Amino acid sequence: MRIVLDRRPEGVAMVDESGSATLVGEAELAAAVAEREAEHPRWVWTDTAQWYPSLLAAGVRVERCHDLKLLDALLALRAGRSPRRDWGAPRAVARGDALFELDDDAPASHLPNPGEVLAAQLREIAAQPNPRDVTVLAAAESAGALAAAEMQHCGLPWSVEAHDQLLTEALGPRPAPGARPERLQRLAEQVEQALGIGRVPIDSAAELVKALRRAGLDVSSTRSWELEQIDHPAIAPLLEYRSLYRLLTANGWNWLDEWVHDSRFRPVYVPGGVVTGRWATDGGGALQLPKQVRSAVVADDGWMLVVADAAQLEPRILAALAGDDAMARAGAGVDLYSGIVASGAVASRDQAKVGMLGAMYGGTTGESARVLPKLARAFPRAISYVEAAARAGERGETVSTRLGRTSPVPPASWRERQAAASAEGASESDARAARTDARSWGRFTRNFVVQGTAAEWALTWIAGVRQRLWRPERGSLPSQPHLVMFVHDELIVHCPEDDVADVTRALQEAAAEAARVVFGSTPVTFPVTVAAVRRYSEAK
DNA sequence: ATGCCAAGCGCC
């Protein structure tokens, strides 16, 4: 049963499939949704981020939804049209402790009629060559959007005290605004002393290159990998300065002030924010949380963090996509890369890893390129699968994930350069530029099929986990085991100590289920490593 | 004041 929520001038209409509509005032919406939730409907709404946070704030958790905006983006990509942008309604966005209303002024009467949009989407899905897959993807994406709102609502448990302590240990006490922490100041002085050319503009990359060259160091940039090659007493303190400076600016006291309140970090997740189907974040940087600060993620008293990681997710996804039985056998244990070594394809785990990553990213140089032929001999199906995706991209064609997310068509400028290069009398430099472009787009489509299908697996995993965890009789979401963090192939559940075993089982069962849902029958396994810890940093 | 870009580096 689907129930469409439609915001109208006179209130919110709840329209079920029989066409019967109930009108409720905004103030009664949460109670009305809670009442109908007992029927396990799939709520249809324009945009989960518009509707769900206020329901959660009112203590209402819903099981299923259909997010029209996410589905429109997906279907538009498949059909080669632009997604519609008139979803309009104000979206309350929590950033830090403030609530920002992003109101784009669209009058309610001009908003799309969600019932009509749904009907059109269902017709469009039914007309696809793979309607079942697209339906699964629709459900998984929508479940992910629910989970994202729930994670923001519950927040990641964060110890301000532990964070402040680690900052103080690394940098020195919090300085006055605008001042340099003691440790940074000392390192900057060490760099100046070692260079012996007076003041060094250490915070400006462009100026720093000039200064280093004046001091006789042959550098073209100040990237850490380039500096590491140089034997000079200024390098070590400079690299350390860089690392600590980054800690200060990206995840220092200012970040703490802005993003952590009431012992919770509440990032804004953006489901579907990446073309491949991965999530993005809007502020807070939750998907790039440096290992340096993970010791500040601390479970509440009496609670634990259950950290689950899908082991070598992407190569396993590739093996399943390609139906590569040999790679499936190599991945039968928990460590696929060791399995590849055991198969005799390559000599070391590092070679296996670098080689597989290169195959999926399109690496063409160094160790990765040297290992690739060996992998291609041992696992021809997997390697030719990504090669085919790359060739398609080089020709300007689109590729598709397992459940049917399609890659975008290359931009007009790309197609123009290809056309120019193949035209009569094209110059050698035009041809070279076009080849470079084509290779680059091929690397994108090569990776798209793997990264995008991995995102589908992960969304399905999330959907299964949140479904298994939920116990309505145990009260509100934050008071029972709940998801608090998702990073592409990793999930964290915050739960009472006594629930660790159940949560662990839920994470593993849902992983196995995700493989069946996404791939049907596949010999490829998707092991999940699980660690129950007090602090995130203890997980690995 | 505001916007945009590049550099650099964090994550997967």
Add this chain to the structure above:
DNA sequence: AGGGCGCTTGGCAT
């Protein structure tokens, strides 16, 4: 000549 991101800073343009 390695895929996808976000974030901060400095520096230039408007």
